[in-house]
Every structure is written in C-alpha cells, then in structure tokens.
Amino acid sequence: MKVSKRQLRRIIKEEKARLVREMNPDGSISGDEEEMEEDLQKSAMMRLNELLDMVEDEAYKIGGTFRSPGIRSRMKKMMIDRINQMRG
DSSP, X not given: OOOOHHHHHHHHHHHHHHHHHHOOTXXXXXXXXXXXXXXXXXXXXXXXXXXXXXXXXXXXXXXXXXXHHHHHHHHHHHHHHHHHHHHO
C-alpha cells in the first residue's frame, strides 16, 4: 500500500498528538522512564569502566611502562572523537 505525502503528514501529526496526550506532566512518556534511564547509566558506566581497564591492561602488554602512556593517549583521543560524533 502506498502512502501519499499528505497521508504521511496526517499520520505523523496524529501520532505526535497522541504522544503529547500520553505524556506525563514532567514530559516523560512512561512511568518508569527515570528508573530505566538510571539503569542505562549504571550499565553504561560499568561497561565504560571495563573498557578503560581493558585498554590500560592491553596498552601495558603492548608497550610496557615506556610506550603504554602514548598508546593510552591515542586510545583516549579515539574514544573522545567517537563520543563527539555521537553528539552531532
């Protein structure tokens, strides 16, 4: 079934109106949205800590005490660049 631009606009408008009606006064959609976001933050922080520990260990294995600081620095720059891409 094909949908015309006019029909698509109407569908989007109706869906947006439905979401606005269902919103909680604080702007959230679901009742447990804050709890879900908190769980996401905890999970992300745990994984981030695991990643950083792994990078530090592997950098030391590759470069020892002399070269590992440079390896860690390049890894840090790579991760920061990727995070900055996420913002845009």
